[in-house]
Amino acid sequence: MSGAAGGQENSTATSARVYSKQRNFFKWAMLLPTIIILLILTIYPLLYMVWTSLHSWNLTKPQYGYKFVGLHNFATALSDSRFLGSVLTSLTFVVLAVAFELALGFALALLLNRARWYVAPMRLALLLPMMVTPIVVGLVFLMMFNGTHGVFNFFLDSLGFGKIPFLADPKTALLAVVIADVWQWTPFVMLIFMAGLATLPDAVLEAGRTDCVSWFQELWYITLPLLKPVILVTLLIRTIDAFRLFDLVYVMTKGGPGTATETLSMYIYVQGFDKFEMGYASALAILMLVMVNIVAQFFIRTIYVEESAA
Amino acid sequence: MKAKKTLKYVALGAALILTLIVWLFPLYWIVTTSIKTRLDAFAYPPVWVFSPTIESYHETFVVSQSPMTRFLMNSIIISLGTTVLSMIVGTAAAYSLARYQFRAKKHLIFWILSTRMAPAIAVVLPIFLLMKRVALINTFPGMILAYTTFNLPFVVWMMRGFFGEISKELEEAALIDGATPWKSFWLVGIPLAAPGLVATAVFCFIFSWNEFLFALVLTGIQTKTLPVAITAFWSTSDLKWGQFMATAVVMIAPVLAFAIAVQRYLVRGITLGAVKG
Numbered sequence: 001m002s003g004a005a006g007g008q009e010n011s012t013a014t015s016a017r018v019y020s021k022q023r024n025f026f027k028w029a030m031l032l033p034t035i036i037i038l039l040i041l042t043i044y045p046l047l048y049m050v051w052t053s054l055h056s057w058n059l060t061k062p063q064y065g066y067k068f069v070g071l072h073n074f075a076t077a078l079s080d081s082r083f084l085g086s087v088l089t090s091l092t093f094v095v096l097a098v099a100f101e102l103a104l105g106f107a108l109a110l111l112l113n114r115a116r117w118y119v120a121p122m123r124l125a126l127l128l129p130m131m132v133t134p135i136v137v138g139l140v141f142l143m144m145f146n147g148t149h150g151v152f153n154f155f156l157d158s159l160g161f162g163k164i165p166f167l168a169d170p171k172t173a174l175l176a177v178v179i180a181d182v183w184q185w186t187p188f189v190m191l192i193f194m195a196g197l198a199t200l201p202d203a204v205l206e207a208g209r210t211d212c213v214s215w216f217q218e219l220w221y222i223t224l225p226l227l228k229p230v231i232l233v234t235l236l237i238r239t240i241d242a243f244r245l246f247d248l249v250y251v252m253t254k255g256g257p258g259t260a261t262e263t264l265s266m267y268i269y270v271q272g273f274d275k276f277e278m279g280y281a282s283a284l285a286i287l288m289l290v291m292v293n294i295v296a297q298f299f300i301r302t303i304y305v306e307e308s309a310a
Numbered sequence: 311m312k313a314k315k316t317l318k319y320v321a322l323g324a325a326l327i328l329t330l331i332v333w334l335f336p337l338y339w340i341v342t343t344s345i346k347t348r349l350d351a352f353a354y355p356p357v358w359v360f361s362p363t364i365e366s367y368h369e370t371f372v373v374s375q376s377p378m379t380r381f382l383m384n385s386i387i388i389s390l391g392t393t394v395l396s397m398i399v400g401t402a403a404a405y406s407l408a409r410y411q412f413r414a415k416k417h418l419i420f421w422i423l424s425t426r427m428a429p430a431i432a433v434v435l436p437i438f439l440l441m442k443r444v445a446l447i448n449t450f451p452g453m454i455l456a457y458t459t460f461n462l463p464f465v466v467w468m469m470r471g472f473f474g475e476i477s478k479e480l481e482e483a484a485l486i487d488g489a490t491p492w493k494s495f496w497l498v499g500i501p502l503a504a505p506g507l508v509a510t511a512v513f514c515f516i517f518s519w520n521e522f523l524f525a526l527v528l529t530g531i532q533t534k535t536l537p538v539a540i541t542a543f544w545s546t547s548d549l550k551w552g553q554f555m556a557t558a559v560v561m562i563a564p565v566l567a568f569a570i571a572v573q574r575y576l577v578r579g580i581t582l583g584a585v586k587g
Binding site: 028030031034037038042045049108118122127131132134135137141143144148149151154183186187188191192195240243246250251272273278281288289292293296 | 333336490
């Protein structure tokens with residue numbers, strides 16, 4: 001190797017190093033603000049909440065202060081029937097709402113899975129509900145479900161079913177909240193499924209058709225298995241979201257009648273911001289985080305791993 | 311055979327119309343109730359034909375004792391504030407993550423995303439306690455920061471995707487021609503990702519505009535946003551449905567307009583947006 005060539009190589013390497021140093025500074029300068037803000041706004045509060053959950057602390061009783069009680073709050077939670085009841089209410093809500101949303105959303109996606117003039121306007125009309133402020137959804141359903149002058153009862157009454165005091169009856173109150181949630185989120189499920197249906201390989205569907213399978217067979221043996229990943233993702237997104245339901249319940253029932261519609265988020269809110277039992281509310285919130293995390297881990301692994309690997 | 315085909319069309323048409331009615335009726339009801347007189351809004355059986363009036367809007371937003379206009383301003387200030395902050399900080403991070411290599415990059419991305427997974431109630435509880443300590447409760451900066459907890463990870467995730475989609479070649483050409491990394495980001499990357507930037511900003515605005523629990527816990531009379539104001543108004547007044555629905559229309563009109571504008575990105579935005587507290 002001649003000296004001249006070596007020198008040239010050297011100078012390129014140096015300039016590359018300078019260059020990469022500049023880039024190194026750049027990439028960290030761009031990223032650090034986000035990391036710092038998220039550390040301050042999420043990690044620090046989380047640690048503080050874990051610490052608080054080990055204490056007895058009521059904001060309205062400052063004389064008792066911030067007293068260390070170990071795992072006492074968690075022990076209390078496990079024997080608190082109202083807490084266990086709220087978990088059950090949340091789970092019931094999740095099962096009902098998500099089942100209806102997936103079934104209806106899938107049916108609508110099949111209905112609109114064709115190239116016709118009405119598909120675009122239908123899509124546009126159906127995407128409106130999911131953007132409506134949840135509080136407004138709660139309010140309008142509250143108004144429509146009103147036991148005496150609600151328009152929903154007017155329809156039921158005209159059809160001969162009589163009036164039903166939806167929100168005043170513990171047996172129907174949760175169902176009313178489910179209906180409001182189904183109204184808001186079914187279109188979202190529909191949009192995801194439509195996107196999923198559009199990616200199905202035509203060749204497979206064609207093959208099914210030439211083999212003269214029935215419409216139902218095609219759906220059951222071809223479409224559904226192919227859509228499985230999409231269905232799974234939608235199921236998980238809706239489950240995680242429905243599990244933390246708060247806004248609709250707060251507006252429509254405040255958790256009532258009694259505790260018939262008190263979801264986990266609602267109960268933690270009551271403990272934290274009604275009774276100001278910060279220690280206990282923190283413990284409950286941590287239990288909720290653990291529950292959500294179990295589902296979320298699964299969620300992250302199934303969808304986002306492949307995407308970020310790309 | 312022909313009869314069967316006709317029947318199929320009728321069934322399809324009926325299903326479409328029924329779907330439209332079910333999903334548009336609540337919106338129709340919000341709008342019509344807001345332009346009914348107080349008596350008409352309460353009438354049973356409901357009145358279907360009535361002479362529209364803007365008295366509810368007038369009473370809610372114009373009459374001077376009504377504080378709704380101020381709450382509307384609060385909503386705008388807080389939503390815009392957090393959108394701007396999250397977009398600036400988050401877009402930079404997204405660009406860095408999309409274009410450069412990091413050790414443990416995957417873990418970093420997971421962590422950023424997972425900060426968005428937590429249920430709102432579990433996030434707001436410690437934020438409330440900390441903000442109380444540093445006197446940020448019931449302030450605009452406090453609310454803007456609080457909303458940034460869910461908007462910032464959202465921006466990073468969305469913009470990383472958008473930067474990933476545009477080709478790197480133009481930026482690389484700029485770098486080879488001697489542009490600094492900053493210049494190639496600012497003058498090449500950003501303009502190319504402009505549609506994604508706009509869509510992401512719109513989503514941030516909508517999420518903040520619609521948010522309720524954080525606002526319920528962290529705002530007071532000076533910083534109350536519309537969703538909190540309307541529920542408070544609800545429990546203190548004697549069922550002024552017209553006024554509630556007038557407020558509701560003002561709340562959802564901009565959001566629906568935005569939603570239509572970004573409908574192309576809607577599935578992507580909400581898939582992640584739904585994963586928030």
